[in-house]
Amino acid sequence: MKNNQFAIRPTEFKDQIEELKTIGFLDKDNEDQTDPIRLWKSFLSKSFLEAKTSSIFEEKLKTYMATETQNLNEYLDSATHLSVKAFYNVALQLLKFNPDVDFDFNDPLNAMKKIQLMIANHNNDSFNIDELKSAWYWLLATHNKNGQTYLDSLAAKGYFIDFYGKVTKPMLFNGKTLPVFDPHKLIHEVVYVESPQDSDHDGKRDLLKAEILRPQATENGLKVPILYTASPYNQGTNDETGEKLTHNVNVPLKHKVPNDLQYSDIEYHASNNEVPAPRSINGETKHAEEDFSRENSYTLNDYFLARGFAVAYMAGIGTKDSDGLRTTGDPEETISTVSLIKWLTGELPAFTNRTDNIEIKAWWSNKKVAMTGRSYLGTLATAAATSGVKGLKTVISEAAISNWYDYYRDGGLVIAPGGFPGEDADVLAEETFSRRLQPGDFQKIKTSWNKQLKDIANGQDRNTGDYNTFWDARNYHKSFKNITADVFMVHGLNDWNVKPRNVEKLWNGIKYNGVTQKIILHQGQHIYINAFRSIDYNDIINLWLTYELLGVDNQAKEIIPNVIIQDNTKPENWNAYKDWSNNNNEQVEYKLSNDKLVTKYIQSNNESFTDFLPESDFNFYSKHNDTWQHDLIANDNKLKNEQLIFKTDPINTDLIIDGKSHIQLKVSSSQNIGLLSFQIIDYGEAKRLNASPTILGKNNLAQTYDWREDDLREFTYASPSPFKMITKGHINLQNRNNNYKVDELKPDVFYDINVELQPTFYKLLKGHQLGLIIYATDFGMTVRGNQNITYTVQTRDSSLLIPIHKK
Known part of the structure; x- marks a missing residue:
């Protein structure tokens, strides 16, 4: 190792x-x-x-x-x-x-x-x-x-x-906190935070349930920092009703009516709806009335519970034991998320129960908060950071969405999160609407909830896939300028659920905010990395939080590299870099010439492919997306006419792709509709890391003495393979200018398009070939209409731009 x-x-x-x-x-x-x-x-x-x-x-x-x-x-x-x-x-x-x-x-x-x-x-x-x-x-x-x-x-x-x-206070060793607090004597308490919103429109401010775990030492005067995980899944999910809402993706691509929209036409503006007055406070206490036996925990939080940190979990609006309705990522959800931070810092009240209005304060809090969590949890951490809320010192956003359009859409197309065809904002809202799990509560708001689901379905607009006001309300990029908390990002370079564009936009979007930012990029998919053998992730976060939340001058900002990236060619190899996806990286332009990628044209032709399969093949691939992906890259006979493949000659030195590749094409469609998809491929027989980490030891990592375990994991080699996808991208040919402006698409007329692929950091080894696949229907992500469309590319006017890492 x-x-x-x-x-x-x-x-x-x-x-x-x-x-x-x-x-x-x-x-x-x-x-x-x-x-x-x-x-x-x-x-x-x-x-x-x-x-x-x-x-x-x-x-x-x-x-x-x-x-x-x-x-x-x-x-x-x-x-x-x-x-x-x-x-x-x-x-x-x-x-x-x-x-x-x-x-x-x-x-x-x-x-x-x-x-x-x-x-x-x-x-x-x-x-x-x-x-x-x-x-x-x-x-x-x-x-x-x-x-x-x-x-x-x-x-x-x-x-x-x-x-x-x-x-009586946290103990340190080598700049990091030690597990000197008894985790078996943690205080478990439930509070109900009054959030300054009325998302279910019942005329009262929403009360939101929060579960708190804090060290026993807080009862003796210790003030502690808080790790806060906002998890909409925390109070349960509605998997069955969510499944019923899942959309059929075997539907045709539709022609869109051209428009002349400007951004100002679809820009989101917050409503001026008046928020109901706060509740009258009928008394105050230091002791909660409700506890809980076991939270839906995150093992990184468990690790810190014995080290003098408190942990808070809140599911937010529209979840069990809370008020409100689910909204999937909009400003209402940000307000909900931030409300707990404001209670922890003394800006908002919380109550011991939902009826008596007895206030309970976070008197044990040192008023310094970090947010943790992956996926939706990390997304809400990013959202909270964009509010600029006081007391939020840092967010550790893992596999987090920074723009919900980039999660469910791409280039004017409806795009599924990897592995979940047919999911959308309404499906996720229903799955996390755990108020349904309490029939007595659900009965009161059933009508309101059904209307909310219809509003979300209309707003998300699966008919066009265009960027609109609904998505603009869920675009955190617009508020990056408000981020004052330090940001620690973690993301998988092979995460096709929350695609790498989400973290790249955040990384480059806050560079001039005056905050400290760090990033770890791993070779995994949509996973946590805190139980990996080859990297000291827990120690890194320990050093980071000891500095951020305890104010210890432990040189965390200087010691932790700005960028840590896991090598894709060797197991257990992580390297430090100064930056990632830097716009100053050298761009290498490859021309498309016959079936080759070349730096100078050899020969150019118009090359065509179709987007229509025999019904049996179409039905098979619709149910077996992984097989389709393999056959696409392998240029299987069943897909030979449905794609164009271009390859370089074997390269004579290792090459590191660092950032966003671009496709520039002159292309036509035989109909007044069209979509294109692209994949960059590493062709070359080699041992490659498994797509998912291997469990090296079940429950092998104890957080401290007799206190919760985690599985030890690591990426290991798979059997040798002849190729691997590096990155991909998509576009609706009617959105060739931007995601909200729709242009006409005339059959058999050539148009220039420029497509930005998902960012990456990938080492292509000497002797391998860099490949480009151009195709239409992506069985894992796009709609699947199986329409008889022919696409033609003028290779003379087409190229691939690859960003090369500067050492």
Whole structure:
């Protein structure tokens, strides 16, 4: 394996000593020790938590080897000095690496370097007393084979139990918080936040249920920061009724009436509807009336609950035990999301129940909030950030939507999120409308909800796929200028659910806001990465939040790279970069010439393809999208007439595509309708990473002692394959100027189009070929009309622009 640790904080020796004292490795019994062997044995005795007697301790020592011929117990009894080699032989075993598999007893330092583990400074072949202390410090901060620091693995065995109930503030090691708060004594409480909105139009402000978990120490005066996850799924979902609403995508592409719209014609403007007056407060209390047994948790939040952070979950308007109606991403949902932050900072009231108006304040809050979560959860974090709300210090937006049009539409086309053909804003609203799960409540608002669903369906406009006022209300790009919180982005370069354009627009859209921004791009799809072995994600976020929410000067902004990207050609390889998708990157232009991509024209012809399949093939691909995707790239006989493929010659050096590729075509359609789809392909036999991570160990990662686990995961190699899709894009030929202006499309007339593909960062290896596929119906994303249309491309006037990474 290869260890990638980006969150290790450089620490002066004097600070290392203080931190070792703080966590108890150096104490009054050993801090004056001058013999490295004896001090090492003392450190080991504190680490072997299972050993309650000296006999058991010696038995444990015998299970480790210090040299090729001596076990650790023998070595400690006989050695007169502590060799660096022996220390790291044992260190590798403590870190769960295996001799003869991961390292050789005769050369542990070589393995340390190869795996990228921290090696302490030393002047000779043996450690002196200070070098040993420093080596032990760095060992505690180093990741083991399961992707945890050695100190965190000790915490999982109970190292910090003795600190429970005794600490009065968060404890730090190497710039990060430690699990010194007892997670079994968390306070669980429910409050009802009064949001300044009336989304169900009942004449009263919406009350929104929030679930809070906070350390017991808050009862004794500790003020804590809050990790807030806004999850519309938190209170349950309506999978069956959502499924019934799912739209049929086997429908024809329709001709659209041309228009002459300007952006001002479709721009969203907030309504001036008056918000009902706040409730009258009938009293105040510090104690909630309602608790809960188990929240619908996120394991990253679980990790921080033992580290002195509170966690809040809220599902928002239109969910179980809350007021309001679901709206799927509009300003009403942003107001709903932000309301909890305003309660946490003292700007809005919350109540102990829905009827008595007894106010409860977040008196335990230090008024500093971070938002966490993936997909819809991360989307609402982004939305909240665009409000500029006070107290929101940072958002960690994972796989987040930044423009709902880019989620459900593309280039004037209805486009499905990858894996969910037929889903749309109305389907998602219904799925998350968990007020339906309480029939007594639902009965009161059934009529209002049915009207709301119709309004969403009309607004989303599946007939045209155009950008309109409905989508403009759900476009957070317009409010990027309001973001004052620091933003940490995480996204999959192979995420075809929330496509990479969403994070690229956010990344480049806030560069001049004066905020700190970081991004991690992985090779996964729509996933979390906090339980990966090869990257210290939890440590990175720990360093980040310790700085952002506790105000600790731990150099997080400087230590964490601006851009971290997982290599697509090697497992467990992550690299740091200064930027991503920079508009200053060099553009390489490839011309289309016969079936080739070339830098200079060789020959040009008009090349045509159709968009019509025999009924049996069409029906099969409609039900087997993955097979269609394979056959498209493989140029299967069934699809030969439905596509054009252009390839470069094998490239003579590695090539890194960094950012947004563009297609420039002169193209015609045989009818007054037309859609085009594009894929950039890596052609070349190679081992490639699996599309989904492999579970290396079920429940293998404990958050701390006897406290919730996560599965250890990692991307591993799949069987060798001859190709892989790099990126894709789509356009309705009637929207060739922009997404809201519809132009006429005359049959057999050539038009110039320019299509921006989804951004990426991809290494194409020497000897591989870069390929472009031009086709029409995308069985996984577009409507599927199976219409007999012929498309013709004038290759002489067509090209592909590829952005090349600048080193």
